[in-house]
Amino acid sequence: xxxxxxxxxxxxxxxxxxxxxxxxxxxxxxxxxxxxxxxxxxxxxxxxxxxxxxxxxxxxxxxxxxxxxxxxxxxxxxxxxxxxxxxxxxxxxxxxxxxxxxxxxxxxxxxxxxxxxxxxxxxxxxxxxxxxxxxxxxxxxxxxxxxxxxxxxxxxxxxxxxxxxxxxxxxxxxxxxxxxxxxxxxxxxxxxxxxxxxxxxxxxxxxxxxxxxxxxxxxxxxxxxxxxxxxxxxxxxxxxxxxxxxxxxxxxxxxxxxxxxxxxxxxxxxxxxxxxxxxxxxxxxxxxxxxxxxxxxxxxxxxxxxxxxxxxxxxxxxxxxxxxxxxxxxxxxxxxxxxxxxxxxxxxxxxxxxxxxxxxxxxxxxxxxxxxxxxxxxxxxxxxxxxxxxxxxxxxxxxxxxxxxxxxxxxxxxxxxxxx
Amino acid sequence: xxxxxxxxxxxxxxxxxxxxxxxxxxxxxxxxxxxxxxxxxxxxxxxxxxxxxxxxxxxxxxxxxxxxxxxxxxxxxxxxxxxxxxxxxxxxxxxxxxxxxxxxxxxxxxxxxxxxxxxxxxxxxxxxxxxxxxxxxxxxxxxxxxxxxxxxxxxxxxxxxxxxxxxxxxxxxxxxxxxxxxxxxxxxxxxxxxxxxxxxxxxxxxxxxxxxxxxxxxxxxxxxxxxxxxxxxxxxxxxxxxxxxxxxxxxxxxxxxxxxxxxxxxxxxxxxxxxxxxxxxxxxxxxxxxxxxxxxxxxxxxxxxxxxxxxxxxxxxxxxxxxxxxxxxxxxxxxxxxxxxxxxxxxxxxxxxxxxxxxxxxxxxxxxxxxxxxxxxxxxxxxxxxxxxxxxxxxxxxxxxxxxxxxxxxxxxxxxxxxx
Numbered sequence: 001x002x003x004x005x006x007x008x009x010x011x012x013x014x015x016x017x018x019x020x021x022x023x024x025x026x027x028x029x030x031x032x033x034x035x036x037x038x039x040x041x042x043x044x045x046x047x048x049x050x051x052x053x054x055x056x057x058x059x060x061x062x063x064x065x066x067x068x069x070x071x072x073x074x075x076x077x078x079x080x081x082x083x084x085x086x087x088x089x090x091x092x093x094x095x096x097x098x099x100x101x102x103x104x105x106x107x108x109x110x111x112x113x114x115x116x117x118x119x120x121x122x123x124x125x126x127x128x129x130x131x132x133x134x135x136x137x138x139x140x141x142x143x144x145x146x147x148x149x150x151x152x153x154x155x156x157x158x159x160x161x162x163x164x165x166x167x168x169x170x171x172x173x174x175x176x177x178x179x180x181x182x183x184x185x186x187x188x189x190x191x192x193x194x195x196x197x198x199x200x201x202x203x204x205x206x207x208x209x210x211x212x213x214x215x216x217x218x219x220x221x222x223x224x225x226x227x228x229x230x231x232x233x234x235x236x237x238x239x240x241x242x243x244x245x246x247x248x249x250x251x252x253x254x255x256x257x258x259x260x261x262x263x264x265x266x267x268x269x270x271x272x273x274x275x276x277x278x279x280x281x282x283x284x285x286x287x288x289x290x291x292x293x294x295x296x297x298x299x300x301x302x303x304x305x306x307x308x309x310x311x312x313x314x315x316x317x318x319x320x321x322x323x324x325x326x327x328x329x330x331x332x333x334x335x336x337x338x339x340x341x342x343x344x345x346x347x348x349x350x351x352x353x354x355x356x357x358x359x360x361x362x363x364x365x366x367x368x369x370x371x372x373x374x375x376x377x378x379x380x381x382x383x384x385x386x387x388x389x390x391x392x393x394x395x396x397x398x399x400x401x402x403x404x405x406x407x408x409x410x411x412x413x414x415x416x417x418x419x420x
Numbered sequence: 421x422x423x424x425x426x427x428x429x430x431x432x433x434x435x436x437x438x439x440x441x442x443x444x445x446x447x448x449x450x451x452x453x454x455x456x457x458x459x460x461x462x463x464x465x466x467x468x469x470x471x472x473x474x475x476x477x478x479x480x481x482x483x484x485x486x487x488x489x490x491x492x493x494x495x496x497x498x499x500x501x502x503x504x505x506x507x508x509x510x511x512x513x514x515x516x517x518x519x520x521x522x523x524x525x526x527x528x529x530x531x532x533x534x535x536x537x538x539x540x541x542x543x544x545x546x547x548x549x550x551x552x553x554x555x556x557x558x559x560x561x562x563x564x565x566x567x568x569x570x571x572x573x574x575x576x577x578x579x580x581x582x583x584x585x586x587x588x589x590x591x592x593x594x595x596x597x598x599x600x601x602x603x604x605x606x607x608x609x610x611x612x613x614x615x616x617x618x619x620x621x622x623x624x625x626x627x628x629x630x631x632x633x634x635x636x637x638x639x640x641x642x643x644x645x646x647x648x649x650x651x652x653x654x655x656x657x658x659x660x661x662x663x664x665x666x667x668x669x670x671x672x673x674x675x676x677x678x679x680x681x682x683x684x685x686x687x688x689x690x691x692x693x694x695x696x697x698x699x700x701x702x703x704x705x706x707x708x709x710x711x712x713x714x715x716x717x718x719x720x721x722x723x724x725x726x727x728x729x730x731x732x733x734x735x736x737x738x739x740x741x742x743x744x745x746x747x748x749x750x751x752x753x754x755x756x757x758x759x760x761x762x763x764x765x766x767x768x769x770x771x772x773x774x775x776x777x778x779x780x781x782x783x784x785x786x787x788x789x790x791x792x793x794x795x796x797x798x799x800x801x802x803x804x805x806x807x808x809x810x811x812x813x814x815x816x817x818x819x820x821x822x823x824x825x826x827x828x829x830x831x832x833x834x835x836x837x838x839x840x
Contacts, residue, residue, distance in 0.1 A: 014596045016589070044599035072589050074596030081600050161818055168819060169436070169492050169721035176434045176494030179464040180501050185717060203819060275714075276693070294695075296713035297605060301589035305724055307818060387818035398581055398727060398807035399588060399623060 003035060004106035006325070007049060008057075009042035011112030011119075011141075012080060015155030016072035016162075016303040017314035018141050019403065021111050023068035024318025025139070026057050030065075035326055040105065040410060044077035046119065050092065050419070052099050052412045059408040069315060070393040071403040072303035083119045086126070093126045095417055101132050102413040107325045111139040111318070114147060117333060118357035124331040137321040138333030138353050141314075143300045145196035148359040149351040150335035152386055154317055155300070157310030160200030161387035162302040163189050163244065166295065168204035171211020171242040174291070178240035184231070184282050184290035185211075188275035190299060191246040194362050195219050197299075198246035200383045202375035211242030212374075216278070218248035219363055220372035222257055228285050230373055235288060245274050304400055308389025313346065320348045344385035423455060424526035426745070427469060428477075429462035431532030431539075431561075432500060435575030436492035436582075436723040437734035438561050439823070441531050443488035444738025445559070446477050450485075455746055460525065460830060464497035466539065470512065470839075472519050472832045479828040489735060490813040491822040492723035503539045506546070513546045515837055521552045522833040527745045531559040531738070534567060537753060538777035544751040557741040558753030558773050561734075563720045565616035568779040569771040570755035572806055574737055575720070577730030580620030581807035582722040583609050583664070586715065588624035591631020591662040594711070598660035604651070604702050604710035605631075608695035610719060611666040615639050615783050617719075618666035620803045622795035631662030632794075636698070638668035639783055640792035642677055648705050650793055655708060665694050724820055728809025733766065740768045764805035 008025050010018055022041070029036040041055040042048030048055070055076055057065070068075055083092050100108065110120040117138040124136035140147050145156035167187055174185045191197040195217030202215055213234040216222065234241035249257050258274045275292040283290050313336055320334040331353045339345030367379035375383070393400040428445050430438055442461070449456045461475040462468030468475070475496055477485070488495055503512050520528065530540040537558040544556035560567050565576035587607055594605045611617040615637030622635055633654040636642065654661035669677050678694050695712040703710050733756055740754040751773045759765030787799035795803070813820040 010596070014593055047600060071592070073592035077599055078596045079600040080597070164819060165724050166718050166722075168822070169723060170717040172491070172493035172822060173434055173717045173721040176430070176498045177500070179497055180467060180499040187718075203817075206819065207824075273696075291716050292714070293716035293718050294712070294714045295718065296711050297590040297593045298586050298607075298713050298715065298718075301593040302586075303589060304585050384817055389818065390812070390815055392810070392812070395810055397623075397804055398809065399584060399626065402588070402592060404627075 003037045005038045005040055005104050006036050006107040006109060007040045007042065007054070007100065007105045008109045009045045009049065009111065010074040010076055010078040011045050011110060011116040012078060013143065013300065014074040014078050015141060015143050015300055016158045016306050017154055017311050018111060019068040019071045019073070019075045020311050020314035021139050021141065021154060021318035022075060023065060024315040025109055025322055026065050028319045028322040032322065032326060036107070040103065041076040043407065043409065045079035045081065046083070047079045047081050048077070049096055049099050050417050052414055052417065054103060054410040055407050056410045059406055064403055064405060067403040069311065070303060072301040075403055075405055076407070082115050083122070086122065093123065096123060097127050097130050097132055097134070098414060100127070100134050103410065106134055108134050108136045109139055109321050109325065110136065111141050113142040114356060114358050114360065117353045121331050121353035121357050124353070135325045135330045136353070137325050137329065138356065139317050139321045140333055140335060143197065144191060144194060146194050146360045147356060148361045149356060151338040151346065152336055154310060154314035156196060157307035157313070157386035158302065159190070159197055159299050160383060161307040162299045162305050163197055163201040164203040164387060165305055167201045167212045167242060167244055170293065171204065174240045174242055181289060182291050183235055183240045183288040184243070184279060186243045186245060186275045186279040186290065186292040188245050188247055188273045188294045191218060192248040193218055193360060195246050196363055198244050199363055199367060199375045199379055200387065201244040203380060203383050203387060205374070209238045212244040213238065213241050214243045214373045215375065216243065216245040216249045217363070217368060217372070218246050218250060219365070220368060221252045222249050228282070231282055232286055243278060245278055247274055249274055303393055306391050307387045308391040309386055311391045316348060324350070344388070423457045425458045425460055425524050426456050426527040426529060427460045427462065427474070427520065427525045428529045429465045429469065429531065430494040430496055430498040431465050431530060431536040432498060433563065433720065434494040434498050435561055435563050435720055436578045436726050437574055437731050438531060439488040439491045439493070439495045440731050440734035441559050441561065441574060441738035442495060443485060444735040445529055445742055446485050448739045448742040452742065452746060456527070460523065461496040463827065463829065465499035465501065466503070467499045467501050468497070469519050470515055470837050472834055472837065474523060474830040475827045476830045479826055484823055484825060487823040489731065490723060492721040495823055495825055496827070502535050503542070506542065513543065516543060517547050517550050517552055517554070518834060520547070520554050523830065526554055528554050528556045529559055529741050529745065530556065531561050533562040534776060534778050534780065537773045541751050541773035541777050544773070555745045555750050556773070557745050557749065558776065559737050559741045560753055560755065563617065564611060564614060566614050566780045567776060568781045569776060571758040571766065572756055574730060574734035576616060577727035577733070577806035578722065579610070579617055579719050580803060581727040582719045582725050583617055583621040584623040584807060585725055587621045587632045587662060587664055590713065591624065594631070594660045594662055601709060602711050603655055603660045603708040604663070604699060606663045606665060606695045606699040606710065606712040608665050608667055608693045608714045611638060612668040613638055613780060615666050618664050619783055619787060619795045619799055620807065621664040623800060623803050623807060625794070629658045632664040633658065633661050634663045634793045635795065636663065636665040636669045637783070637788060637792070638666050638670055639785070640788060641672045642669050648702070651702055652706055663698060665698055667694055669694060723813055726811050727807045728811040729806055731811045736768060744770070764808070
């Protein structure tokens with residue numbers, strides 16, 4: 001087979017280990033120089049392909065590529081850009097294939113969530129129709145852990161570890177102060193639709209009385225009275241109450257809790273997140289002094305406290321994606337398959353992009369306790385191995401040293417792209 | 421000298437290394453069993469002495485005491501309780517001395533900020549007057565870094581490291597996404613009166629263009645127009661803008677920024693913190709998509725990313741406090757003295773409690789750039805060594821293992837205390 005180039009793009013919200021997947025891709029491609037000439041990375045994801053802004057990763061040193069393994073966020077840039085459907089906008093697919101053709105790109109590896117796998121699947125079909133078949137392989141990534149078929153998603157284990165460690169530490173802080181000061185701590189975590197991240201925070205609760213005492217899931221309709229009763233009983237029993245709340249927690253009518261919030265100085269419908277909302281509600285009804293935190297991007301970029309398991313899996317799906325491509329597979333995605341044994345083990349499996357695309361996996365109801373406020377033992381068994389192990393970055397002067405890429409762009413061969 | 425007991429109490433807001441000081445106290449006392457019989461720790465700080473709730477630390481194993489070194493927050497409980505002045509409430513001082521007398525406590529080590537050192541100083545004088553002289557030694561602690569005389573305060577280096585690492589990581593996240601999505605990230609940090617913590621976040625900015633691009637200090641009056649111009653110029657130059665804002669940032673009239681904020685669903689004057697306020701203001705005036713984070717207690721309890729320098733200094737001031745006490749010193753506090761050499765070094769010095777009490781040290785103006793939006797090289801030189809080195813806790817199943825104390829209380833000998 002003639003040598004061809006590979007195009008790799010990062011898509012959607014980034015994670016602390018998506019660059020570990022990139023590292024797996026590039027290092028594996030470099031080991032197969034007989035087949036893959038260059039790995040191009042899209043500058044800011046798929047937009048980089050549309051704009052013909054292709055980062056020539058051959059210009060990056062071995063050392064810098066290796067350091068991607070310990071670098072959070074999207075080193076090549078990511079984007080929130082979903083290709084329209086064929087019928088709506090065929091020109092985007094045409095453009096992609098034209099760019100691929102111009103740069104002899106025969107492999108397209110797309111590192112993202114369900115939307116992205118849908119796109120990769122479509123590009124695979126469309127390129128075939130156009131007589132320039134491009135092998136399209138998905139690489140799973142999402143902090144939300146909501147992809148189907150795979151046991152878990154790279155990116156999730158590290159955010160899970162971050163939230164569990166954070167609520168453990170903040171819980172100890174509140175426990176110290178609760179006799180005479182703060183009795184309530186509310187930490188808001190990501191997860192608009194599914195409570196995977198909020199649930200993982202429950203791992204911090206190793207013994208009875210440990211924080212978090214209450215977890216609020218998007219899957220469970222929020223019940224003010226029941227919640228306040230639970231808060232009060234925690235304070236009575238443990239002296240304080242640590243709450244983890246998913247940003248997606250909803251009222252019984254399906255609206256987000258914060259939709260009922262106040263306005264800020266500029267008249268915006270919503271100033272704070274759901275954490276201050278919940279904390280103020282407790283203060284208002286029960287009078288307890290509170291603190292709250294919203295970790296937002298900190299949680300998904302916290303490479304300094306990444307899960308070793310997560311890093312290894314992220315690297316491995318990147319590596320395997322290249323191997324799949326070279327083995328002639330197409331429109332598939334490497335997935336994580338959990339071993340059946342008592343001791344946690346995992347191996348790589350394979351899923352069709354068509355089966356992964358646009359399907360959201362929710363947390364099973366039996367992962368949540370009957371009262372709706374915590375996780376079950378079954379959930380803990382699922383979550384625990386995903387946060388196992390530490391994998392620290394290298395520090396200099398007290399600061400982690402993250403990859404700094406040159407990002408040299410390949411010379412353009414086509415006319416500028418005008419989005420329609 | 422006859423053997424006597426030592427009373428140790430944690431005071432005020434806790435830190436991720438105050439237990440390292442406790443570890444230093446208890447381990448050093450145990451090495452001096454000929455002079456110190458028992459170390460009592462106040463359950464919930466000084467309140468534990470008033471209530472005669474004295475934790476007998478002899479009941480804790482060597483291993484558990486050693487693990488205090490890597491445990492955040494106040495393992496014995498802390499409190500926000502300031503003794504009134506003599507003239508206002510002599511009975512509290514009487515009670516303290518009575519409890520000390522009843523339990524043969526001749527040493528009082530108080531681990532806290534300026535207020536606490538004021539209390540320790542007064543107890544020293546009062547006990548002498550009462551004919552039961554108690555040796556009072558302060559142990560510095562505060563995330564705010566606002567104690568005078570000492571070069572820095574144990575507790576600060578670790579929160580400094582947390583905020584620098586966090587804004588570095590979140591900055592990379594925003595940099596990845598800014599082409600098509602979030603362009604603004606605002607992170608709120610502690611520091612009501614002084615900008616030490618906000619300033620330390622500036623260490624993340626190792627090269628031009630690195631986050632944070634803007635730091636808002638309590639020391640610099642907030643100027644809306646100037647700030648928005650700066651934000652816009654950062655977005656134009658770097659594609660995004662990462663802002664660190666101190667919770668204490670003020671309007672020109674000295675009011676807190678958030679005092680002008682909106683009301684929440686319950687009619688409270690303030691729902692969110694200053695981060696959402698700033699973020700919304702940018703959105704309103706410049707239209708950029710934003711994210712914001714409020715790390716709150718997470719920052720001061722983040723033992724998982726503690727500064728090694730900070731841990732060592734925290735341990736050392738605890739150890740030295742015992743040595744000072746045994747050497748017959750009184751009403752003093754061990755402090756950190758920075759060496760004059762080019763390479764950072766430190767040793768322990770000594771300050772009188774009277775000189776430390778109730779004095780707040782502000783950040784020098786020449787630590788802030790002339791435009792008021794960042795830190796100077798001089799500041800970086802001061803901050804950098806304080807976050808140097810990592811000192812990781814031990815993990816089990818992916819979760820850091822923090823000390824779990826038995827907290828066995830000594831039998832009471834006095835009548836119950838009734839606060840007047």
